[in-house]
Amino acid sequence: MNIQIDGKTCIAEPGESILETARRNNIDIPSLCHHEALPGLACCRLCVVEIEDATGNRLVVASCVYPVAESVTVYTNTEKIKKHRRTNLTLLAGHVPEVKGVLLAYCREYGVIRDDSHMKAVVKEKCILCGLCVTACEALGNSAIQMAMRGIDRVVAPPFNEPSLNCIGCASCARVCPTDAIDCESVSGNRKIWGKTFSLVKCAACGEPYATVDELDWLKGKLLDTELNLAYCPNCRRRVSVNTGK
Amino acid sequence: MKKTILVCCGTGCIAGGSLAVAAALKEKISELNADAAVETGIKQTGCNGFCEHGPIVKIMPDDISYYRVRVKDTAEIIGNLGKKPVERLLYRDDAGKRVKSQMENPFYATQKKLVLRNIGDIDPGNINDYIFRGGYEALKKALSTPPEDIISEVEKSGLRGRGGAGFPTGRKWRIAAGYDNFPKYVIMNGDEGDPGAFMDRSILEGDPHSVLEGIAICALAIGASEGFLYIREEYPLALRNVKKALADAENAGILGDSIFNSGKSLHLSVVRGGGAFVCGESTAMITSIEGGIGQPRAKYLYPTEQGLWNKPTVMNNVETFSNIPLIIGDGGAKFAEIGTENSKGTKVFALVGKIRRSGLVEVPMGTTLREIIFDIGGGIPGERRFKAVQIGGPSGGCLPESLLDVSVDFDTLLSYGAMMGSGGMIVMDERTCMVEVAKYNVEFLAKECCGTCVPCREGLRKLLDILTKICGGTGDNADLEMVESICEALKETSRCGLGKTAANPVLTSLKYFPGEYEEHIAQKRCKAGVCGMGEAK
Ligand SMILES: Cc1cc2nc3c(=O)[nH]c(=O)nc-3n(C[C@H](O)[C@H](O)[C@H](O)COP(=O)(O)O)c2cc1C
Ligand code: SF4
Ligand code: SF4
Ligand code: FES
Ligand code: FES
Numbered sequence: 031m032n033i034q035i036d037g038k039t040c041i042a043e044p045g046e047s048i049l050e051t052a053r054r055n056n057i058d059i060p061s062l063c064h065h066e067a068l069p070g071l072a073c074c075r076l077c078v079v080e081i082e083d084a085t086g087n088r089l090v091v092a093s094c095v096y097p098v099a100e101s102v103t104v105y106t107n108t109e110k111i112k113k114h115r116r117t118n119l120t121l122l123a124g125h126v127p128e129v130k131g132v133l134l135a136y137c138r139e140y141g142v143i144r145d146d147s148h149m150k151a152v153v154k155e156k157c158i159l160c161g162l163c164v165t166a167c168e169a170l171g172n173s174a175i176q177m178a179m180r181g182i183d184r185v186v187a188p189p190f191n192e193p194s195l196n197c198i199g200c201a202s203c204a205r206v207c208p209t210d211a212i213d214c215e216s217v218s219g220n221r222k223i224w225g226k227t228f229s230l231v232k233c234a235a236c237g238e239p240y241a242t243v244d245e246l247d248w249l250k251g252k253l254l255d256t257e258l259n260l261a262y263c264p265n266c267r268r269r270v271s272v273n274t275g276k
Numbered sequence: 277m278k279k280t281i282l283v284c285c286g287t288g289c290i291a292g293g294s295l296a297v298a299a300a301l302k303e304k305i306s307e308l309n310a311d312a313a314v315e316t317g318i319k320q321t322g323c324n325g326f327c328e329h330g331p332i333v334k335i336m337p338d339d340i341s342y343y344r345v346r347v348k349d350t351a352e353i354i355g356n357l358g359k360k361p362v363e364r365l366l367y368r369d370d371a372g373k374r375v376k377s378q379m380e381n382p383f384y385a386t387q388k389k390l391v392l393r394n395i396g397d398i399d400p401g402n403i404n405d406y407i408f409r410g411g412y413e414a415l416k417k418a419l420s421t422p423p424e425d426i427i428s429e430v431e432k433s434g435l436r437g438r439g440g441a442g443f444p445t446g447r448k449w450r451i452a453a454g455y456d457n458f459p460k461y462v463i464m465n466g467d468e469g470d471p472g473a474f475m476d477r478s479i480l481e482g483d484p485h486s487v488l489e490g491i492a493i494c495a496l497a498i499g500a501s502e503g504f505l506y507i508r509e510e511y512p513l514a515l516r517n518v519k520k521a522l523a524d525a526e527n528a529g530i531l532g533d534s535i536f537n538s539g540k541s542l543h544l545s546v547v548r549g550g551g552a553f554v555c556g557e558s559t560a561m562i563t564s565i566e567g568g569i570g571q572p573r574a575k576y577l578y579p580t581e582q583g584l585w586n587k588p589t590v591m592n593n594v595e596t597f598s599n600i601p602l603i604i605g606d607g608g609a610k611f612a613e614i615g616t617e618n619s620k621g622t623k624v625f626a627l628v629g630k631i632r633r634s635g636l637v638e639v640p641m642g643t644t645l646r647e648i649i650f651d652i653g654g655g656i657p658g659e660r661r662f663k664a665v666q667i668g669g670p671s672g673g674c675l676p677e678s679l680l681d682v683s684v685d686f687d688t689l690l691s692y693g694a695m696m697g698s699g700g701m702i703v704m705d706e707r708t709c710m711v712e713v714a715k716y717n718v719e720f721l722a723k724e725c726c727g728t729c730v731p732c733r734e735g736l737r738k739l740l741d742i743l744t745k746i747c748g749g750t751g752d753n754a755d756l757e758m759v760e761s762i763c764e765a766l767k768e769t770s771r772c773g774l775g776k777t778a779a780n781p782v783l784t785s786l787k788y789f790p791g792e793y794e795e796h797i798a799q800k801r802c803k804a805g806v807c808g809m810g811e812a813k
Contacts, residue, residue, distance in 0.1 A: 184727035
């Protein structure tokens with residue numbers, strides 16, 4: 031199917047989102063909460079675009095979840111859209127004083143001067159509450175962390191704010207986080223995350239710590255014939271399996 | 277002649293002691309001589325809408341209404357049956373005259389009771405009371421009507437949803453009926469999260485069968501055989517009455533396995549909503565019924581196509597459903613005679629705030645604000661001036677005195693920045709600070725939104741900060757620019773209806789009361805004397 035985005039004819043796959051189509055066609059749309067493997071959070075609202083239907087009616091939608099349709103024309107960078115993005119970035123930047131990484135880059139791109147003069151500075155707050163970590167953990171089947179409370183009191187936390195029984199210390203949440211907001215320390219053979227300490231296992235080949243004991247136990251429960259492979263870190267594992275043909 | 281004593285036992289009157297009054301009346305009746313006792317019946321009804329003057333006791337067919345009845349009054353009430361009414365318990369009208377009939381009471385005189393047609397007259401716990409007044413006739417009629425024609429009748433009536441946005445009910449049903457994807461579901465939205473609102477509670481408590489009948493007709497029209505009644509936990513009496521009504525209707529063969537022996541079934545279950553204001557939003561409610569966290573869905577998909585468990589689902593508000601038996605019973609055309617061009621029928625409002633007569637009010641669409649607030653409500657108490665009325669709940673707008681003569685209907689309210697919402701109407705007098713009101717609403721929404729999307733969560737957080745600053749006397753004009761940008765982003769980029777409408781109270785107070793913001797900012801003065809200036813919080 032063909033769809034018009036910013037005057038360019040783009041080929042779209044039925045069922046995909048405007049964002050996906052645009053990116054495949056080299057049209058950039060900013061996003062903070064979109065992750066190819068974990069789509070559908072749709073909470074940062076940076077990916078907003080204007081769509082126009084056949085009768086000329088325009089509507090602002092979140093492109094990461096709005097399905098492509100031949101009958102709509104998309105505008106990704108109108109003045110109105112830029113203003114909304116600037117407002118939403120200003121709001122986010124005001125809440126997370128230590129703006130870094132991709133958020134900082136967007137702030138620069140959209141000319142957001144961080145002004146947290148009105149905000150009761152949330153000391154060291156980095157989390158933008160995008161939910162990616164929660165979704166990642168849920169996708170792995172552990173659901174060790176969740177969105178607790180509602181409204182402006184919302185936080186990411188393990189249930190009851192106590193170290194979670196389900197947490198295997200895999201740090202998938204920390205890896206997926208766009209703002210490095212999750213404290214995850216690995217020192218002297220241990221990893222500390224979400225108030226729990228895990229022993230790290232060293233790779234049998236290269237000696238680098240690559241997983242926690244709990245994580246490997248959990249993997250063994252999931253996989254069938256991997257006793258051997260699990261002794262190595264993912265890199266060495268690949269090498270070993272090539273060499274041994276296993 | 278046989279007398280019936282109707283004792284109001286809605287939540288308000290019960291709080292005022294009406295159960296004790298009913299018990300005392302029963303006892304006094306049993307002490308009468310045998311003939312008189314047989315001739316005197318007593319009935320506990322739902323809310324008469326004038327709770328603040330409760331407990332209310334009515335004598336039929338004499339059409340006497342007593343207010344603020346205490347146990348000590350019961351002997352005299354029974355003693356005077358068939359004789360002169362007990363003067364001191366009658367309502368005193370605006371001219372100071374004691375009036376006997378409910379219809380002489382200015383609070384009721386100009387109301388038009390369609391949805392509230394039975395409430396206050398029937399015992400909600402007795403299905404026969406409902407049937408005796410023609411109840412479930414419309415359902416019988418619907419059983420022998422092709423679904424297509426039921427839907428046409430609802431379309432013809434012009435009925436629009438009473439829970440919020442005013443979406444045409446018939447059109448919603450037609451869309452859901454059009455999908456060949458079974459099972460389909462019907463959901464009743466009885467979350468009623470607006471603070472101060474109690475329209476739906478009163479309907480569920482006082483006439484639960486009218487709602488069940490409406491739901492059953494909807495189910496027949498769209499081809500659903502299962503449904504859910506979502507009622508908030510804080511409504512114990514509504515929950516109890518609805519559960520009893522449901523069980524009674526099933527036992528009578530009206531609902532359940534075979535509706536009136538037609539072979540068509542409808543199984544309804546009650547779901548208790550303990551959630552936040554946002555759980556009233558349709559997709560949040562659906563998720564909550566599915567067992568998830570009540571938070572609106574991100575997808576651009578209508579429940580009519582993919583609702584509960586991704587099946588076609590019709591959700592309507594309590595009051596919407598309660599209108600349906602009338603439309604099917606008397607025809608859509610008759611219903612459409614009431615109201616305005618684009619808003620048909622009546623609307624029930626919870627009239628509260630700085631008003632002489634507060635309570636539940638049902639008026640035809642198109643009635644003016646002035647008629648509701650001054651004729652029915654009796655205006656502002658204590659010689660004070662009217663200042664504003666907030667319509668549509670916490671995300672409704674605040675309209676000023678100059679707009680008192682506008683017609684109350686969906687489109688007119690929207691055009692002035694307010695909205696019908698579910699029918700909350702809060703009257704404010706001159707001692708109200710509009711900046712503070714805006715702040716209060718923003719604070720409510722900031723706490724009650726789900727907190728998922730940035731414009732809503734962070735926008736409301738920032739609006740609250742700015743408005744707190746302005747109320748504390750440390751706001752500046754740059755803040756107002758930020759307020760405007762946030763309001764625009766809220767309206768256009770929020771995920772759900774809560775965020776999209778959350779700017780209304782702020783925008784209307786800026787539009788209709790700009791002077792108050794200026795005073796707070798430039799002169800550090802709050803004319804209403806509400807904001808403690810200089811003590812920035
Ligand atoms: C934040 C929010 C709260 C809502 N609360 C309610 C409510 O308490 N009761 C209700 O019937 N509809 C409520 N709605 C509207 C519902 O989403 C839905 O539109 C309505 O129940 C549909 O029924 P209707 O067409 O009969 O009005 C709410 C909407 C939003 C966005
Ligand atoms: S911790 Fe990171 S991934 Fe999790 S919600 Fe916060 S910003 Fe998103
Ligand atoms: S607009 Fe508000 S209530 Fe709606 S999804 Fe966004 S945060 Fe939640
Ligand atoms: S990427 Fe679409 S809302 Fe975040
Ligand atoms: S409960 Fe009796 S009038 Fe409302």
